Amino acid sequence: MPSTPSPSAPLFAAIYDPATAVLERALLPPHREYLASGLDGKVLDLGAGTGAMFPYFERVAGASTEFHATEPDPHMRRQAAEAAAALATPIHIESAPAQALPYGDDTFDAVVASMVFCTVPDVDAAMGEVARVLRPGGELRFFEHVVDDGWRARVQSLLAPLWERLAGGCHLTRQTGSQLVADRSFDVVEIERLHLGVTPVRPFVRGRLRRRTAVPTRD
Ligand SMILES: C[S@@+](CC[C@H](N)C(=O)[O-])C[C@H]1O[C@@H](n2cnc3c(N)ncnc32)[C@H](O)[C@@H]1O
Numbered sequence: 389m390p391s392t393p394s395p396s397a398p399l400f401a402a403i404y405d406p407a408t409a410v411l412e413r414a415l416l417p418p419h420r421e422y423l424a425s426g427l428d429g430k431v432l433d434l435g436a437g438t439g440a441m442f443p444y445f446e447r448v449a450g451a452s453t454e455f456h457a458t459e460p461d462p463h464m465r466r467q468a469a470e471a472a473a474a475l476a477t478p479i480h481i482e483s484a485p486a487q488a489l490p491y492g493d494d495t496f497d498a499v500v501a502s503m504v505f506c507t508v509p510d511v512d513a514a515m516g517e518v519a520r521v522l523r524p525g526g527e528l529r530f531f532e533h534v535v536d537d538g539w540r541a542r543v544q545s546l547l548a549p550l551w552e553r554l555a556g557g558c559h560l561t562r563q564t565g566s567q568l569v570a571d572r573s574f575d576v577v578e579i580e581r582l583h584l585g586v587t588p589v590r591p592f593v594r595g596r597l598r599r600r601t602a603v604p605t606r607d
Pocket residue numbers: 395434435436437438439440441459460461464484485486487501502503504507508509556557
């Protein structure tokens with residue numbers, strides 16, 4: 389697999405927590421709870437950022453849970469490591485992009501993706517890796533912002549180039565929900581479009597996909 393340079397967005401990493409603090413309190417808790425609800429076994433947090441999911445993992449941690457996280461940006465990863473160190477629950481963090489995961493086949497019972505597929509350079513390649521590291525029957529849970537309709541979509545298209553540079557490579561106009569449910573390695577358990585957020589970061593989709601037992605060969 390050709391290697392891609394690791395993302396490095398020190399300014400974005402420095403402002404991420406302060407910039408999202410209000411959202412973390414007012415908007416995101418039910419969606420982070422949705423992602424963490426009832427997790428069991430080996431869990432991977434894909435593109436963990438500053439570790440915003442970690443306290444939610446701690447709430448569902450038990451004797452049979454084991455938490456792992458990947459974060460390719462060193463500035464984000466340092467904050468994630470600090471967030472993990474403040475918790476009683478161990479969270480094993482690796483430096484790896486979603487399109488080249490450093491785990492064996494069928495390793496995880498669940499993969500959690502929170503506002504990550506907007507940033508990965510190749511969503512299909514990342515989904516191939518998620519399918520590979522999930523055991524058959526394992527779940528991908530996601531919460532992602534996607535392209536809107538009408539005038540809001542036009543605003544997103546206009547802002548997209550600047551936004552991508554300022555927001556660590558984030559794409560405003562992806563159709564992540566449609567792309568994920570079309571993946572032939574997964575069955576759709578549930579998906580919903582949520583009219584929340586503020587243009588240009590709205591609406592969101594969240595859902596759960598189950599890895600099929602027989603993963604079709606990719607073209
Ligand atoms: C908007 S942040 C979301 C962070 C975290 N998941 C959350 O819920 O707050 C997107 C994260 O994806 C990371 N990222 C960038 N490129 C990536 C890639 N190729 N694979 C996985 N994560 C990536 C970024 O470094 C950043 O931490």
